[in-house]
Amino acid sequence: MADLKLHAFWYSPFTLRVVWTLKLKGISYENIEEDRYNKSPQLLEYNPVHKKIPVLVHGGKPICESMVIVEYIDELWPQNPLLPRDPYQRAQARFWVAYAEQMVPVIPALIFSTNAEEKGKALEKLWEHLKVLEDHCLADKRKFFGGDKLNIVDIAFGSLVTLFITIGDVKQEEILVAEKFPLLHVWFDNFKNAPVIKENFPDREKMLATIKAIMEKDLMEMRLASS
Numbered sequence: 639m640a641d642l643k644l645h646a647f648w649y650s651p652f653t654l655r656v657v658w659t660l661k662l663k664g665i666s667y668e669n670i671e672e673d674r675y676n677k678s679p680q681l682l683e684y685n686p687v688h689k690k691i692p693v694l695v696h697g698g699k700p701i702c703e704s705m706v707i708v709e710y711i712d713e714l715w716p717q718n719p720l721l722p723r724d725p726y727q728r729a730q731a732r733f734w735v736a737y738a739e740q741m742v743p744v745i746p747a748l749i750f751s752t753n754a755e756e757k758g759k760a761l762e763k764l765w766e767h768l769k770v771l772e773d774h775c776l777a778d779k780r781k782f783f784g785g786d787k788l789n790i791v792d793i794a795f796g797s798l799v800t801l802f803i804t805i806g807d808v809k810q811e812e813i814l815v816a817e818k819f820p821l822l823h824v825w826f827d828n829f830k831n832a833p834v835i836k837e838n839f840p841d842r843e844k845m846l847a848t849i850k851a852i853m854e855k856d857l858m859e860m861r862l863a864s865s
Contacts, residue, residue, distance in 0.1 A: 641696065642695070643667065643670055644656060644660075644668070645670045645678070645695070646672060646692045647671070647674055649852075651797035651800060653691060653692045654796075654840070656694060656707050658796075659708045661837070665715055692704055692707060696710075696714075705739070708790060720788070720793065731784075734783065735790055737767075738794035740767065744802075745798075747759070747763065764802060772818075772822050775791070779824075781825075781828050782825065799814065800839075808849060
């Protein structure tokens with residue numbers, strides 16, 4: 639086993655990106671589960687800038703930011719490549735990964751929405767992003783963003799869609815509406831049933847209970863801070 643340690647929250651979409659990548663590559667690692675509300679001194683030492691998970695520690699050297707970690711793994715262990723070889727296709731993949739990161743601000747907007755108007759605005763913003771994917775990435779009805787095989791774009795979006803669907807369940811809102819996004823609906827079904835993803839997909843009930851508890855705690859802390 640490589641001297642590889644992953645500091646993470648198991649339920650985080652950013653952790654899922656790294657875990658799925660490591661599993662697709664068949665690489666063993668030591669998982670170090672962090673406490674969201676009491677992060678370890680090691681994590682804060684390894685990521686002093688953002689103080690966030692995930693952090694991959696390889697041979698004592700930390701790598702931060704989920705998609706940076708994914709590219710690092712993909713470059714170091716070339717089996718089951720996630721980035722295309724062709725420079726143009728690789729650039730296109732990186733463009734869509736960057737687009738995935740533009741969806742991240744919708745997470746707190748949806749979580750902290752406290753009335754129908756706020757929730758509606760957050761959902762509309764999310765659906766705008768999903769419509770772009772529907773129209774520009776999957777119009778040829780490909781199985782995955784990478785064609786017949788998973789690639790880095792699937793990892794980037796699959797992790798976020800997993801979280802958004804869970805938040806939607808807590809908020810009692812359907813996120814990936816089949817009538818609105820038929821191609822994305824099929825893609826996500828293909829994605830979560832790909833063998834390695836399916837074997838390492840978070841348990842729905844456990845994920846739902848965890849995210850619900852975090853949302854309730856964070857909302858309470860936000861209200862106390864503003865009172």
